[in-house]
Amino acid sequence: DAGITQSPRHKVTETGTPVTLRCHQTENHRYMYWYRQDPGHGLRLIHYSYGVKDTDKGEVSDGYSVSRSKTEDFLLTLESATSSQTSVYFCAISESGTRGDTEAFFGQGTRLTVV
Amino acid sequence: AQSVTQLGSHVSVSEGALVLLRCNYSSSVPPYLFWYVQYPNQGLQLLLKYTSAATLVKGINGFEAEFKKSETSFHLTKPSAHMSDAAEYFCAVSDPGGSYIPTFGRGTSLIVHP
Numbered sequence: 162d163a164g165i166t167q168s169p170r171h172k173v174t175e176t177g178t179p180v181t182l183r184c185h186q187t188e189n190h191r192y193m194y195w196y197r198q199d200p201g202h203g204l205r206l207i208h209y210s211y212g213v214k215d216t217d218k219g220e221v222s223d224g225y226s227v228s229r230s231k232t233e234d235f236l237l238t239l240e241s242a243t244s245s246q247t248s249v250y251f252c253a254i255s256e257s258g259t260r261g262d263t264e265a266f267f268g269q270g271t272r273l274t275v276v
Numbered sequence: 277a278q279s280v281t282q283l284g285s286h287v288s289v290s291e292g293a294l295v296l297l298r299c300n301y302s303s304s305v306p307p308y309l310f311w312y313v314q315y316p317n318q319g320l321q322l323l324l325k326y327t328s329a330a331t332l333v334k335g336i337n338g339f340e341a342e343f344k345k346s347e348t349s350f351h352l353t354k355p356s357a358h359m360s361d362a363a364e365y366f367c368a369v370s371d372p373g374g375s376y377i378p379t380f381g382r383g384t385s386l387i388v389h390p
Contacts, residue, residue: 165319194377201285203366203382204320219377251319255378262308262327262370265378267319 164188167252167268174275180239182271184252186232193235194253194265195219195227204251210235242275249273278303278371282381290389295339295354297384299367302348308370309350310378311341315363323365326350337361362388 164187174180184193192211196204196219206219208227216227224246226238239246249272253265283298301307308327312320324335331343341352350367367381 201382204380206377209377264310264322264325269319
């Protein structure tokens with residue numbers, strides 16, 4: 162199994178508070194992704210990174226920011242959590258984004274509940 | 277822009293019956309296509325992928341998929357369903373002419389009845 166660790170695995174937070182989710186990889190893969198999974202929507206891309214300090218937005222990036230200061234860590238921050246951000250968040254990595262035939266490897270997910 | 281459409285949010289089969297999960301893609305160039313499986317409370321894992329080497333792709337756990345350019349399809353099949361196949365299945369596309377970021381379908385939940 163690819164070495165991907167997400168933390169925390171579960172979190173309950175209050176509306177309006179900031180929240181940071183962490184993804185840590187031991188594979189030295191260049192690309193890292195944050196997706197959210199919601200019933201009826203499948204997986205939707207929030208942000209991705211193609212290198213240290215190189216990030217870009219996905220289709221549902223509003224209300225989220227990311228940072229990647231080291232190859233192995235990719236942080237997702239909810240600046241001010243809202244109930245619509247209650248979801249399961251998945252981190253994924255891939256060897257190289259310049260070769261679309263390489264598959265993504267996924268973490269176990271973080272279940273976030275905003276109350 | 278690339279996209280995939282999975283027909284049917286739920287598919288129900290009896291144990292031992294044929295499994296057919298449908299996926300149609302939209303891409304400006306011949307794409308790379310993937311099927312992933314997600315078991316309850318777990319992340320996604322790769323079942324198989326199409327990268328233009330062969331149109332019939334065999335994956336893990338007895339699954340296979342056939343790339344049909346004329347139908348823009350990449351349907352997933354398994355001849356005989358097992359109870360352990362019950363899971364969520366996702367089709368994904370990566371566009372060689374685009375950003376290579378994988379785009380996922382909405383998923384199909386496979387239910388297997390004894």
